[in-house]
Amino acid sequence: MDPVNVAVIVKMEPDFSEGNVSYNPDGTLNRAETKNILGPHSAIAVNAAFYAKIKHGAKISICTMGPPVAESMLQHSQLMSDADELYLYSDRIFAGADTLATAEVLKSGILKMQGKMDIVFSGHRASDGETGQTGPQTAWKLGMTFLGNVIDYEIDPESRTIRVKRLVRLQGIYDVVEEVEAPLPVFIAIDPSYKPKFNTVSQRLAYEKYQKEARQRSQDFKQYLKVLNAAQIEADPKLIGISGSPTIVYKVERIPKGKATRQAEIIDGSDQEQIRRIVAKMRQSLSTMVIK
Amino acid sequence: MTEGDYRHVYIIVEHEEGKLLQVSLEMIGEARRMLDDFNKRYSSKEKVVAVLLGYNIKDISRVLIQHGADAVICSDNPELRYVRNTIYTKTIFQIATDREIAAKIEPEYAIQFKRPRYMFFAADSIGRHLSSTVLAHLESGLASDINKLVVGDLQITHQNKTGGKPMTYEKTLEMYRPDFSGFLWTTILCLDNKNPAMQKDYHPQSCSIIPGVFDIIKPDPSRNGITIEYVPKFDAQDLRVRIIDRKIIKSEIDFDSHKTIVSFGRGIKDSPEQNIKMIEELASELDAQVGITLPLSKKPFSVSQAVDSTYLIPDRVIGTSGRKVSPKVYIAVGISGAMQHISGMRDSEFIVAINPDEDAPIKDECDVFIKGRMEDVVPILIEEIRKQKQVVQA
Numbered sequence: 001m002d003p004v005n006v007a008v009i010v011k012m013e014p015d016f017s018e019g020n021v022s023y024n025p026d027g028t029l030n031r032a033e034t035k036n037i038l039g040p041h042s043a044i045a046v047n048a049a050f051y052a053k054i055k056h057g058a059k060i061s062i063c064t065m066g067p068p069v070a071e072s073m074l075q076h077s078q079l080m081s082d083a084d085e086l087y088l089y090s091d092r093i094f095a096g097a098d099t100l101a102t103a104e105v106l107k108s109g110i111l112k113m114q115g116k117m118d119i120v121f122s123g124h125r126a127s128d129g130e131t132g133q134t135g136p137q138t139a140w141k142l143g144m145t146f147l148g149n150v151i152d153y154e155i156d157p158e159s160r161t162i163r164v165k166r167l168v169r170l171q172g173i174y175d176v177v178e179e180v181e182a183p184l185p186v187f188i189a190i191d192p193s194y195k196p197k198f199n200t201v202s203q204r205l206a207y208e209k210y211q212k213e214a215r216q217r218s219q220d221f222k223q224y225l226k227v228l229n230a231a232q233i234e235a236d237p238k239l240i241g242i243s244g245s246p247t248i249v250y251k252v253e254r255i256p257k258g259k260a261t262r263q264a265e266i267i268d269g270s271d272q273e274q275i276r277r278i279v280a281k282m283r284q285s286l287s288t289m290v291i292k
Numbered sequence: 293m294t295e296g297d298y299r300h301v302y303i304i305v306e307h308e309e310g311k312l313l314q315v316s317l318e319m320i321g322e323a324r325r326m327l328d329d330f331n332k333r334y335s336s337k338e339k340v341v342a343v344l345l346g347y348n349i350k351d352i353s354r355v356l357i358q359h360g361a362d363a364v365i366c367s368d369n370p371e372l373r374y375v376r377n378t379i380y381t382k383t384i385f386q387i388a389t390d391r392e393i394a395a396k397i398e399p400e401y402a403i404q405f406k407r408p409r410y411m412f413f414a415a416d417s418i419g420r421h422l423s424s425t426v427l428a429h430l431e432s433g434l435a436s437d438i439n440k441l442v443v444g445d446l447q448i449t450h451q452n453k454t455g456g457k458p459m460t461y462e463k464t465l466e467m468y469r470p471d472f473s474g475f476l477w478t479t480i481l482c483l484d485n486k487n488p489a490m491q492k493d494y495h496p497q498s499c500s501i502i503p504g505v506f507d508i509i510k511p512d513p514s515r516n517g518i519t520i521e522y523v524p525k526f527d528a529q530d531l532r533v534r535i536i537d538r539k540i541i542k543s544e545i546d547f548d549s550h551k552t553i554v555s556f557g558r559g560i561k562d563s564p565e566q567n568i569k570m571i572e573e574l575a576s577e578l579d580a581q582v583g584i585t586l587p588l589s590k591k592p593f594s595v596s597q598a599v600d601s602t603y604l605i606p607d608r609v610i611g612t613s614g615r616k617v618s619p620k621v622y623i624a625v626g627i628s629g630a631m632q633h634i635s636g637m638r639d640s641e642f643i644v645a646i647n648p649d650e651d652a653p654i655k656d657e658c659d660v661f662i663k664g665r666m667e668d669v670v671p672i673l674i675e676e677i678r679k680q681k682q683v684v685q686a
Contacts, residue, residue: 098433133434170417173311179535262656264659267661279676282642
């Protein structure tokens with residue numbers, strides 16, 4: 001039985017947590033002042049890969065496209081997952097890529113990894129760009145079955161198949177949990193609600209063991225890290241960076257304040273008398289419903 | 293690009309077992325309005341084309357036509373009963389590049405037809421992923437989460453697209469996308485590379501559209517349209533991906549059965565834990581459900597595990613990235629009023645906002661604006677509600 005081989009694509013994103021995030025006076029993100037971290041959805045994808053290691057001793061390779069400073073984020077990912085290999089795809093020619101051109105880089109990089117991948121994981125979407133397109137587009141370019149919104153998965157290493165549960169929200173109708181079986185390889189975009197469960201004693205022991213190993217490895221993470229440029233991953237220059245991007249950002253503007261839809265009555269928050277009147281009004285609104 | 297290679301708007305329709313998702317009709321409505329204007333301006337006769345995949349769905353065609361579609365391309369097949377990404381992507385690709393279908397839609401435009409000019413998907417669990425893979429397959433551009441569309445002839449100077457020279461791009465779709473803060477609008481264009489050094493066409497110009505944004509056209513039973521059946525070609529390998537089970541679940545957060553909703557935003561920031569507890573108390577006095585704004589679901593505050601997992605969760609988000617609500621009473625606590633949030637609650641009957649900043653956009657969207665810090669105002673509010681309840685009971 002071949003060992004399970006998994007890869008994770010991760011993204012460095014602004015840290016939106018209070019105290020780290022900085023907003024401009026107009027309410028927009030101040031990127032210069034905001035720290036960058038491993039994106040929260042990426043972190044969930046890393047957790048999902050770690051689950052494959054604990055259950056099946058999977059080999060984990062983590063990759064990202066980004067500037068040289070992104071290596072500290074890969075170190076953090078290794079600490080979380082005891083990753084065996086780290087890849088940073090870094091080249092000035094990658095700059096300005098839209099999702100299609102980014103997916104091309106990630107595809108080229110993954111094809112260059114040691115051995116064939118059984119599963120590639122990505123996060124649900126980035127907290128800053130929020131398109132959620134890079135994962136599925138990378139999957140398509142790799143020719144892998146794409147499974148999105150995955151909340152749970154189990155691999156059968158013998159039959160080389162996987163069973164996943166997906167959470168599909170059908171707005172205005174209902175939500176569905178769908179169980180899907182697919183032959184490996186597959187590409188999984190992990191849902192934000194994913195939580196790995198380690199039930200058995202042997203799994204918990206494996207958890208301890210790998211965590212210990214992860215701490216050692218991540219102290220020395222550069223030994224596991226390869227920084228590769230466009231030529232080294234043999235990415236087609238026509239399909240990456242600005243040249244490979246069908247879309248451009250034409251303009252960015254402040255969303256104009258719409259016409260006031262309601263004429264608000266303004267009340268001083270310390271005026272108890274007024275608030276009493278508003279509460280009465282609210283109660284009146286609520287009671288008309290009962291009469292209807 | 294040669295004028296005439298790209299024609300029509302193709303809309304990927306979403307439904308569940310034949311029940312249409314509202315967003316499908318919203319997309320058709322917007323495409324109808326857009327193309328009516330387009331055809332007048334450019335003296336052309338391009339069509340609104342609905343692409344419908346599923347099983348036992350033929351009845352829906354009529355509904356789509358009544359709501360503004362000129363043509364419906366329908367693939368009715370048991371293998372397409374539920375969405376499986378690979379076979380759906382390939383079927384849509386086949387349909388989008390099929391000249392015989394194009395000939396049935398508008399014979400005059402069929403000879404040159406290569407692909408649709410524009411393509412719309414829904415920005416939801418299904419359309420978000422499907423649009424990504426379809427456009428990866430078509431090797432063209434995609435903008436996500438759009439809430440405004442404009443067609444224009446644009447003068448573009450771009451190092452790469454035009455080789456630094458000004459060039460005109462006709463019939464270009466300006467796709468407006470609100471960013472995560474809700475305060476910025478980014479306009480995305482999908483442009484052919486006209487730079488002679490690296491010519492390449494990028495069509496269709498595509499986007500995913502936020503549900504609930506565009507208006508549905510009033511159905512007109514007398515509207516005419518054609519339905520074209522398409523028999524998809526499947527690869528046997530792709531059918532090995534099987535859906536074994538489907539369970540319908542209800543969201544844990546029920547907004548619809550509450551007459552009052554109390555929502556909070558970043559205004560809780562000075563003491564998040566205590567403030568959320570206070571909002572919880574207010575909500576319980578009013579038998580209200582609790583909602584949050586999108587930024588809060590990104591967990592920007594350190595609070596106890598219990599508060600975090602109860603309140604700072606995507607299921608509670610009200611707005612374009614979450615739920616649309618319309619309760620009798622809506623209380624917005626510490627919410628500035630980003631457009632994304634407003635569009636999720638503006639249909640509420642009576643809206644009260646509590647905010648220290650009189651310039652906050654929420655002021656223009658509420659009936660009563662209580663100016664003050666939530667820490668000061670909410671306790672008074674709770675006290676008054678309790679008093680008035682006692683009066684009634686006495």
